[in-house]
Amino acid sequence: MITATQGVTRTSRCERCGGELVSDVGQFIERGQLAWSIEGQCQACRNAWCQMDTGPAPEEIRQALLTTHGPARLRLADKGASIVPVLRALREMHHLSLGEARLMAAELNEVGLIGTSVEMAYLAEGLRARFVTVTITSSVT
Numbered sequence: 258m259i260t261a262t263q264g265v266t267r268t269s270r271c272e273r274c275g276g277e278l279v280s281d282v283g284q285f286i287e288r289g290q291l292a293w294s295i296e297g298q299c300q301a302c303r304n305a306w307c308q309m310d311t312g313p314a315p316e317e318i319r320q321a322l323l324t325t326h327g328p329a330r331l332r333l334a335d336k337g338a339s340i341v342p343v344l345r346a347l348r349e350m351h352h353l354s355l356g357e358a359r360l361m362a363a364e365l366n367e368v369g370l371i372g373t374s375v376e377m378a379y380l381a382e383g384l385r386a387r388f389v390t391v392t393i394t395s396s397v398t
């Protein structure tokens with residue numbers, strides 16, 4: 258089951274024949290896992306590929322999504338709430354040290370974390386699973 262998804266279609270020049278290459282890059286959450294994909298197909302020759310993996314997306318994909326759709330901002334809804342479940346969720350999802358998780362939690366509590374909407378939805382799912390209430394807004398306000 259896919260619970261969040263975002264994609265961009267781009268065109269570039271085919272390395273093999275110079276024709277028009279159409280590629281779809283995207284990020285999504287499938288069965289609670291953050292994942293990404295890139296699919297390309299030349300309109301003129303047989304050059305085509307498809308790549309997919311779980312985990313953080315390559316920077317190129319993130320930038321394409323951020324440029325097209327804009328970043329999302331995730332914040333803790335209740336600033337007075339306990340930070341313990343937040344630290345647990347962050348460490349589990351991002352394999353962070355306690356120090357790194359503390360920095361990330363502080364950001365969540367203050368300015369908010371910025372990322373693609375799928376990355377923020379993924380974090381929000383993990384936090385909500387631990388009964389942490391969060392809000393996601395478009396960061397351009």
Ligand SMILES: [Zn+2]
Nearest residue numbers: 271274299302
């Ligand atoms: Zn081609």
